Amino acid sequence: MEADSVRDPGTMEEKADLEMAENPFEQYIESVRQELENQDPIFIIGIIVALAVVVITFVFLKYFLSSKTVRSAVLLVGLCDAGKTLLFSRLLSGKFKRTQTSITDSSAPYRAKSDRGSTWTLIDLPGHDSLRPQYMEKFKSAARAIVFVVDSAIFQKEVRDVAEFLYFLLTDPVIIRNAPALLLACNKQDITMAKSAKLIQQQLEKELNTLRVTRSAALSSQDGSVGGSVYLGKKGKDFEFSQLPMKVEFLECSARGSKGEEGNADIDSLEKSLAKL
Amino acid sequence: MLDFFTIFSKGGIVLWCFQGAGVTESFTGPVNALIRSVILQERSGNNTFTHEALSLKYKLDNEFELVFVVGFQKILTLTYVDKFIDDVQLHFRDRYKNELEQKGALKLLNNNFEFEDDFKTLLRDAEDSSKARGPVSMRTFTESQKSQKTVKSMIETKGGDKGKEQGGKKNKNAKKEAPLPEPVKEGHGKVSTSEKTVENGNQGLTQDEIMQKKREEFFRKRMAGSAEKTSKSPKPQKPKEKQMRVWDMAGSSTKDLDYSQRNGNGSHDSGNQSQDAQIDSGMQLRPMVGDLLSVDYESSEEEEEIEEEEEKVVITDISKKAPKKGGGFGGMFGMLKGLVGSKSLTQEDMEPVLDKMRDHLIAKNVAADIASQLCDSVAKKLEGKVMGTFTTVASTVKQALQDSLVQILQPKRRVDILRDVLEARSQRRPFVITFCGVNGVGKSTNLAKISFWLIENGFTVLIAACDTFRAGAVEQLRTHQRRLNSLHPPEKHGGRPVVQLYEKGYGKDAAGIAMEAIAYARNQAFDVVLVDTAGRMQDNAPLMTALAKLIAVNMPDLVLFVGEALVGNEAVDQLVKFNQALADHSMSDKPRLIDGIVLTKFDTIDDKVGAAISMTYITGQPIVFVGTGQTYNDLRSLNARAVVSALMKA
Numbered sequence: 001m002e003a004d005s006v007r008d009p010g011t012m013e014e015k016a017d018l019e020m021a022e023n024p025f026e027q028y029i030e031s032v033r034q035e036l037e038n039q040d041p042i043f044i045i046g047i048i049v050a051l052a053v054v055v056i057t058f059v060f061l062k063y064f065l066s067s068k069t070v071r072s073a074v075l076l077v078g079l080c081d082a083g084k085t086l087l088f089s090r091l092l093s094g095k096f097k098r099t100q101t102s103i104t105d106s107s108a109p110y111r112a113k114s115d116r117g118s119t120w121t122l123i124d125l126p127g128h129d130s131l132r133p134q135y136m137e138k139f140k141s142a143a144r145a146i147v148f149v150v151d152s153a154i155f156q157k158e159v160r161d162v163a164e165f166l167y168f169l170l171t172d173p174v175i176i177r178n179a180p181a182l183l184l185a186c187n188k189q190d191i192t193m194a195k196s197a198k199l200i201q202q203q204l205e206k207e208l209n210t211l212r213v214t215r216s217a218a219l220s221s222q223d224g225s226v227g228g229s230v231y232l233g234k235k236g237k238d239f240e241f242s243q244l245p246m247k248v249e250f251l252e253c254s255a256r257g258s259k260g261e262e263g264n265a266d267i268d269s270l271e272k273s274l275a276k277l
Numbered sequence: 278m279l280d281f282f283t284i285f286s287k288g289g290i291v292l293w294c295f296q297g298a299g300v301t302e303s304f305t306g307p308v309n310a311l312i313r314s315v316i317l318q319e320r321s322g323n324n325t326f327t328h329e330a331l332s333l334k335y336k337l338d339n340e341f342e343l344v345f346v347v348g349f350q351k352i353l354t355l356t357y358v359d360k361f362i363d364d365v366q367l368h369f370r371d372r373y374k375n376e377l378e379q380k381g382a383l384k385l386l387n388n389n390f391e392f393e394d395d396f397k398t399l400l401r402d403a404e405d406s407s408k409a410r411g412p413v414s415m416r417t418f419t420e421s422q423k424s425q426k427t428v429k430s431m432i433e434t435k436g437g438d439k440g441k442e443q444g445g446k447k448n449k450n451a452k453k454e455a456p457l458p459e460p461v462k463e464g465h466g467k468v469s470t471s472e473k474t475v476e477n478g479n480q481g482l483t484q485d486e487i488m489q490k491k492r493e494e495f496f497r498k499r500m501a502g503s504a505e506k507t508s509k510s511p512k513p514q515k516p517k518e519k520q521m522r523v524w525d526m527a528g529s530s531t532k533d534l535d536y537s538q539r540n541g542n543g544s545h546d547s548g549n550q551s552q553d554a555q556i557d558s559g560m561q562l563r564p565m566v567g568d569l570l571s572v573d574y575e576s577s578e579e580e581e582e583i584e585e586e587e588e589k590v591v592i593t594d595i596s597k598k599a600p601k602k603g604g605g606f607g608g609m610f611g612m613l614k615g616l617v618g619s620k621s622l623t624q625e626d627m628e629p630v631l632d633k634m635r636d637h638l639i640a641k642n643v644a645a646d647i648a649s650q651l652c653d654s655v656a657k658k659l660e661g662k663v664m665g666t667f668t669t670v671a672s673t674v675k676q677a678l679q680d681s682l683v684q685i686l687q688p689k690r691r692v693d694i695l696r697d698v699l700e701a702r703s704q705r706r707p708f709v710i711t712f713c714g715v716n717g718v719g720k721s722t723n724l725a726k727i728s729f730w731l732i733e734n735g736f737t738v739l740i741a742a743c744d745t746f747r748a749g750a751v752e753q754l755r756t757h758q759r760r761l762n763s764l765h766p767p768e769k770h771g772g773r774p775v776v777q778l779y780e781k782g783y784g785k786d787a788a789g790i791a792m793e794a795i796a797y798a799r800n801q802a803f804d805v806v807l808v809d810t811a812g813r814m815q816d817n818a819p820l821m822t823a824l825a826k827l828i829a830v831n832m833p834d835l836v837l838f839v840g841e842a843l844v845g846n847e848a849v850d851q852l853v854k855f856n857q858a859l860a861d862h863s864m865s866d867k868p869r870l871i872d873g874i875v876l877t878k879f880d881t882i883d884d885k886v887g888a889a890i891s892m893t894y895i896t897g898q899p900i901v902f903v904g905t906g907q908t909y910n911d912l913r914s915l916n917a918r919a920v921v922s923a924l925m926k927a
Contacts, residue, residue: 085288085289099290102289105288129688130684130685133683160693161690214696214734
């Protein structure tokens, strides 16, 4: 008896404890339930709707934000008069169009001619020196691949300008992080004086070799920020494109085509490379 | 009569083009030149552009991102072109609204815009309307003035005549301007009544007579009632003889002007009179006994004029703002309407925002006319553009202005001095940089800083002291040379001093010294030659000629204009006149103009960085260096974004 009574108070205590623990919850729930029942049902519905909207907004935001970081654009970049806009037209519609210097970007969805047939956006950026930096800023994070168009006919005169643009492209932190594929399209091969892709590759490697020394010695800007402290390639060895973290490919093409304006453009190699992306 | 007409998208694809009969050259070149010099340099305020023999007019359509360009020969003056472009634009938009509204370039590529017939009809209409006025038929003799006059009145008499007898033809004269009763000169014919011939006739008269004529016109206009009477009372003709002019400040005799005894050495070689002038002015020592003379009154007059102009500008601004006060409640609705939904921008919407932006830019030390040109260009770029939802007019305009400012500050060509010096070294010739500018901007200081930077990168520098006028200029450069050599001793650089000074003292010809210095550098295999010139005001014609000669003769690789960041509206004047002088005095077709700008004393301005904008806008050349102090390390390059954000900061 006494043992029971001794035990009982234990369980009683436990029970009491449990009840005590439940009681505040229950009391709380009870009080809330009473409150809710006192209120207008519309008010409750209002609260539920607000909560639902908040949840849906979160879902949408996540969807939108994540879609921004999906890189689905192929950029056509290069110096002025390299043939980017004509290449853009040829890739999309196959037609020849007269072009002028672009002032803004043009974009359109492109369907690759491969088995998979993936579609992504082809964006043609203006090449003029004063517009280049701001458009690159806008589009570089969305780049999945970059097609750098080079004018092979007047390449000798423009070597340093091409190399400088390429240098800024390769030392950009966003580009280094994303490492999009780089396709160097040596355009205007229909002109007899055009240099071959191999020659252009060698010249660019030599030029970038010198540039990485002079650019790192360049003056810092007036508010103290130092541009590009990234060293291209490996120190101690001559610069080669194979040292870069991204895939680099050189190919030849001619947007105008060898038969003049009416014929097709020789962009098969370019289309094949684009299909591999 | 048009050479060509193109319609192309801002992305570069030509939608439709028309080439006039008999025109064989492609228009791509001129249109590209138009785009690069006008649209991209934010000069779209005035819509005409001349390129070689062609004159181009253009119109931007900002809603559909199109550009319409028409080109015709410069020598023709076609009056219908402006209206014609507007008509074509409206027509094209209406017809192809559906295709153009699509976002994305596919529609533009795939469509053929068959605009030929419409264009031809519009062109025919425009040409007809301009011809409709027809040639003005000549007046018959009986209608003309000459038949009305008596023969006697047209006989020229010497001595003061009371003009021509008008007889009963007062009403005829009242219709046209009353004839000027000047005594008629030979070869001038009759003093005709129409204004045009008066203007033509003026060219045959001398200054004095033109002034007298204008004075009488002025008097006539003031007293409108008795017009004819007063206009017909000339002063009696004095016998014309030349009278010796007497100057107020002239001396009594010419003996004072004989300096042959005082100035022992007149050692100058051929033709540099500027140096002579400078030395002579130094020798003309007026005794400085007594109180200092006060500053010339000319400068205070100029200041007054400037103040008056500013006041006028302020008054017009206030008068513009006054009518905007009305419509409080309607304004509220308008604001809400503006926030939601697509609304296209009109000139009136942008006007208040642009005015505020213009004042803001001027407050930040941008030159006044450059600020207004910029704002006009931004207005042209935004007119008709459709705003997205939840964007206000102010934010769109501010964004557009910011973009155009960044675009202006971005260099239009590659700026990499070290690479170019390496290139020159491989060609075994020195790289020559010339510094020019007005007095006291910091040429010698920044020259020393740049040579320090070049030495740090392993190049050898020769400084040419072509400032042969200012006392102490050569010594200043010598001090810099000594300091730089002590910082980089010759032992560490292969036994030869890294900096050397080439000087020939004072009073010599600067262009000759520069030429010798470059030859010396080539012989001794120096990498860079830095040529320091004397500071000169842009109005000083002989000094500007001397500078132009120095640059034309020596053909430096880089001509840098040194300007201080504190300068305000003066920057425009300085740069324009410097460029003008360099262009005028060069013998070749392609004159060497200013290639780059060095912006000095940048640490003295906090965020009033407008001088950078003024200078790059005027010349179109990049800012190569920025000087931020007086020690050798205070040399920077320009960061366009930072400058623009400092400029747009409230």
